[in-house]
Amino acid sequence: MVEARQWHNEELTEPRRGEYPLSASAVKKYKRCPAQFKFRYIDQLDGMGGSSPYSTLGSAVHEAIERVLIDNDVAELSKTPNQMRKKMMDEYRSINPDIAQKHSDTAKKCIQVAARYVVMQDVEEFRGIEENFKFALTRSDIDHSFRGLIDVATPTEVWDWKTGKNVYDIDEIIQGMIYAMGFLAKYGQPPEQIRFVYLQKEIERTIEPTDDNWQQMLDFARDAIRAKQSGDFEATPEESKCYWCGYEGYCDASPVGAGAVTWEHI
Numbered sequence: 001m002v003e004a005r006q007w008h009n010e011e012l013t014e015p016r017r018g019e020y021p022l023s024a025s026a027v028k029k030y031k032r033c034p035a036q037f038k039f040r041y042i043d044q045l046d047g048m049g050g051s052s053p054y055s056t057l058g059s060a061v062h063e064a065i066e067r068v069l070i071d072n073d074v075a076e077l078s079k080t081p082n083q084m085r086k087k088m089m090d091e092y093r094s095i096n097p098d099i100a101q102k103h104s105d106t107a108k109k110c111i112q113v114a115a116r117y118v119v120m121q122d123v124e125e126f127r128g129i130e131e132n133f134k135f136a137l138t139r140s141d142i143d144h145s146f147r148g149l150i151d152v153a154t155p156t157e158v159w160d161w162k163t164g165k166n167v168y169d170i171d172e173i174i175q176g177m178i179y180a181m182g183f184l185a186k187y188g189q190p191p192e193q194i195r196f197v198y199l200q201k202e203i204e205r206t207i208e209p210t211d212d213n214w215q216q217m218l219d220f221a222r223d224a225i226r227a228k229q230s231g232d233f234e235a236t237p238e239e240s241k242c243y244w245c246g247y248e249g250y251c252d253a254s255p256v257g258a259g260a261v262t263w264e265h266i
């Protein structure tokens with residue numbers, strides 16, 4: 001039975017010991033392809049994507065921004081945007097001094113945009129930087145826990161830095177609502193909005209925490225939880241997504257990976 005109630009009136013509880021909480025990435029992966037979710041979260045296989053230069057770039061950029069925002073008085077540092085940018089670049093270089101020039105240029109752009117964004121928002125103080133959250137829902141249709149990591153929590157908003165270029169509306173709704181609930185669980189009040197800041201594209205997109213968006217997130221999460229319980233993870237191959245999957249080498253359904261090659265072809 002699907003329960004209807006206002007999203008911020010959900011009953012939350014502590015995650016159960018021993019239960020692996022769902023992340024927004026996990027729910028997004030299930031939506032993209034249940035078999036990909038299984039390879040990653042049930043079989044716990046390392047996909048090809050895990051060590052790509054882009055994940056290294058993204059991690060290092062996040063880390064550099066985080067260090068500067070944690071270690072400095074943001075209101076003070078915002079008066080000298082160039083200093084903020086320089087500090088972030090210095091941190092970035094110290095995290096990964098060997099990174100290729102190509103990625104260094106991308107990182108420079110990401111950091112410039114992040115520093116400018118922080119200055120433009122004119123926030124006096126942050127509530128939290130890189131804040132972990134966990135909560136569990138106790139609905140009759142979803143009795144499961146969730147987790148996440150908020151890049152920046154202001155007094156009223158969640159900011160999420162994106163270093164990739166892809167933008168998917170539904171992914172933003174899934175992540176935005178899990179993070180909105182994480183903010184509520186952590187700080188005791190709902191955020192006004194969730195901001196996704198695409199550093200390479202220099203765009204900002206926002207999600208409003210609404211009941212409609214919450215229900216959409218629940219629909220995807222419910223499917224993933226039911227599949228975990230039944231063990232049924234149907235592959236949904238499509239050449240464009242299988243090419244970037246990272247698990248195509250394990251997947252019999254893939255039109256592009258070694259998993260699709262039969263012994264007669266070898």
Ligand code: SF4
Pocket residue numbers: 033034035036235236237238241242245246247248251252253254255257
């Ligand atoms: S290769 Fe394609 S079908 Fe197989 S898990 Fe990846 S996305 Fe799914």
